[in-house]
Amino acid sequence: MVNSDDILARIEKIESYLSAADARNNGPVMVTGAFNTEKIIPVNISEEEIIEVYNEVPGVLLRNSIVTGLTEVSYREYSGDQPIILQPDDYGKYWLIVSDEDNIFVIPSIEVKSYIYRLKSMAKVFDFQGDSPSTDNYYLLIKPARFQVLPSGREWKLEEKGVLEFTNRAGKGSLAKSLHKSIQNNQTNTNLEISKIHQELNEIKSQLKQVTPQVDSQLPISEIRDNQANTNLEILKINRQLNEIKSQLEQVIPQVDSQLPISEIRDNQANTNLEILKINRQLNDNINSHLEQLESQVSKISLLRDYVYLQIDLLKVRLESLESRSSRD
Structure with missing residues (x-):
């Protein structure tokens, strides 16, 4: 130009x-x-x-x-x-x-x-x-x-x-005056648009600053990690208890076999198996529920931050484009 x-x-x-x-x-x-x-x-x-x-x-x-x-x-x-x-x-x-x-x-x-x-x-x-x-x-x-x-x-x-x-x-009219007026108008419009983008960017940054403490106060990342670690420890403890129960059963069964009728042994074995299944089911339900809650909370935080950063990136691109166009003008 x-x-x-x-x-x-x-x-x-x-x-x-x-x-x-x-x-x-x-x-x-x-x-x-x-x-x-x-x-x-x-x-x-x-x-x-x-x-x-x-x-x-x-x-x-x-x-x-x-x-x-x-x-x-x-x-x-x-x-x-x-x-x-x-x-x-x-x-x-x-x-x-x-x-x-x-x-x-x-x-x-x-x-x-x-x-x-x-x-x-x-x-x-x-x-x-x-x-x-x-x-x-x-x-x-x-x-x-x-x-x-x-x-x-x-x-x-x-x-x-x-x-x-x-x-x-x-x-x-005058070519130089016309060009000068056109450039001034373009520069004014560009400056206004840049100002608006700066304002929007500042508003988003302000919103992000307000939202981040709220999210952190509701579910800090450290707490999520601690909960996950505690869940893993709980699973290990339960598995250890199950192994101990199985080990005890393996030791007790030969002794019981010599004292109890076969039918009674089978009933006790069945009851024990049912109890183990119930414990496993309850454990799985508790673990799955807890994990779903954690994943939902983490997902919300991730989506919110991704959205905010995406908006910031888009505004930066628009700003760079306008500044580049302004420098060419």
Whole structure:
């Protein structure tokens, strides 16, 4: 994107240079054949800079331009077979700017801006594009015409036609001011959006600070780990007790076999097995219930934190994108 401040700075720099050149030359000097007799100090200005300055502050270019007009032969030329020649003319409609021997540019005089659409002779030096030229149009210099100095040093021959673009005047105005205003508006909108994102980010951080102590007070991580450890210890103790019971049964069964009838032994064995199953079932139920509660609480904490951090990450991405776009602007 073009920066309006850069454009204005370049215009001021060019204006300063042209003023210095004007002081050295004491006004425009006629260019002679091959720059051999009366030499002119070329203006160190590029084609692009001429376009920018002409479309913004064209009067700056006059001080180092030679005012020219079509020769009588060129003015009456309609066939296109004869070359278009310019010559010095105090009331001419063209400004000639010498950048160097190989770069001689011609632009329309600002004196004809208001009625350029009526000048058929202007079409001899410039091609028109865009809307049809009329009083309702505003034109921009797209490309200056290029000329070559003739041996006389007081005439210049057209090498390449320039380009003027006509467009609706509505909404145009100053290019630099328009660009500057557009950039300012974009910067303002970007700053507002960045401010909103910062505000949202701070609100989320504040909410996170408020939620975290509540969650920690309800179920601290250390307590979850302690509960898990206690559950594991309880399971180990019960398994140890079961093993001891089985060991005792293995020792008692041979003695009981010799004293009790087979049917009674089987009944006792069955009752013991049922009791063991009940203990195991109760133990499993208690363990599963406890684990489900722990997992549910841990899951809630994890989901809550993941959600908060996700929101923070999304806001950071938006913020970085806006700051990047702002820096490019």
